[in-house]
Amino acid sequence: MAAVLAVVVLIVAIAVGLKGARASESEQSTSPGPASPAGATSTTSTTPPSSTTTSPTRATTSSTTTSPTRATPSSSKRTYRSTGRYRAVPTRSPVRGTKGELITYRIEVEQGARVSPRGFATAVDRTLRHPRGWTARGHWRFQRVTTTDADLTIRLATPDTVDKQCAAAGANTHGYTSCRAGQYVLLNLDRWLEGVPHIKDLELYRHYLVNHEVGHGLGLGHQRCPRKGSPAPVMVQQTLSLHGCTANAWPRSADGRLITGPSAP
Numbered sequence: 001m002a003a004v005l006a007v008v009v010l011i012v013a014i015a016v017g018l019k020g021a022r023a024s025e026s027e028q029s030t031s032p033g034p035a036s037p038a039g040a041t042s043t044t045s046t047t048p049p050s051s052t053t054t055s056p057t058r059a060t061t062s063s064t065t066t067s068p069t070r071a072t073p074s075s076s077k078r079t080y081r082s083t084g085r086y087r088a089v090p091t092r093s094p095v096r097g098t099k100g101e102l103i104t105y106r107i108e109v110e111q112g113a114r115v116s117p118r119g120f121a122t123a124v125d126r127t128l129r130h131p132r133g134w135t136a137r138g139h140w141r142f143q144r145v146t147t148t149d150a151d152l153t154i155r156l157a158t159p160d161t162v163d164k165q166c167a168a169a170g171a172n173t174h175g176y177t178s179c180r181a182g183q184y185v186l187l188n189l190d191r192w193l194e195g196v197p198h199i200k201d202l203e204l205y206r207h208y209l210v211n212h213e214v215g216h217g218l219g220l221g222h223q224r225c226p227r228k229g230s231p232a233p234v235m236v237q238q239t240l241s242l243h244g245c246t247a248n249a250w251p252r253s254a255d256g257r258l259i260t261g262p263s264a265p
Contacts, residue, residue: 080158083112084164085111086110088107088117089106095143096142105143106150121144124210127211134218154214156187180213191205211234212237212238224264227244230245
């Protein structure tokens with residue numbers, strides 16, 4: 001009888017032990033613990049991108065580079081420095097034009113832009129002496145000078161520098177456009193090097209850029225496209241859009257007619 005009782009007690013003890021072990025195992029499987037790798041990945045993928053993950057995009061749209069939607073494939077490889085200091089071209093040019101008011105201009109290129117000042121001056125000279133340019137019909141004459149009292153100082157500058165100097169004159173160039181600020185004509189280096197997507201001819205665009213900003217220096221305001229398909233007046237903001245017109249770099253047509261449009265704000 002004692003032996004039977006001992007066996008019964010042993011069986012009960014074994015059963016109780018097994019139940020306790022299962023309960024302990026169940027508590028361990030449901031207790032909080034470190035998140036699994038899968039859980040961390042899921043959490044990260046569903047949260048909004050942080051500023052760290054978007055910084056490369058923001059860098060390409062900063063004022064020192066062109067917006068990705070407007071950049072050429074080589075734009076990200078260009079390197080230049082914004083210094084706010086300039087190198088002036090130390091030579092004069094002949095007077096361009098036969099009659100009209102003489103406008104003197106000085107050429108400067110920002111140090112760190114990695115553009116030849118003489119090369120830039122040659123390009124500007126070529127624009128201002130063109131027979132379809134501002135010298136046509138005897139309204140103005142132009143001469144490049146070396147003195148600081150020139151009527152206009154035409155500067156090729158990095159987007160940062162253009163933004164700062166234009167902002168001081170009340171113009172917001174957004175790292176993209178150019179402006180005239182008093183006697184200074186400030187041309188955006190990115191636009192000079194790359195142009196704009198909707199004008200495929202870079203040389204034409206450069207002629208336009210010089211003529212447009214110098215036009216402001218002559219006292220002219222913005223104009224609108226007069227009709228779809230016609231040449232855009234040079235005072236249209238062609239850097240932003242042609243507004244239905246065709247790209248045009250010159251104030252006058254081949255037959256000498258002034259290309260104009262309605263005034264714009």
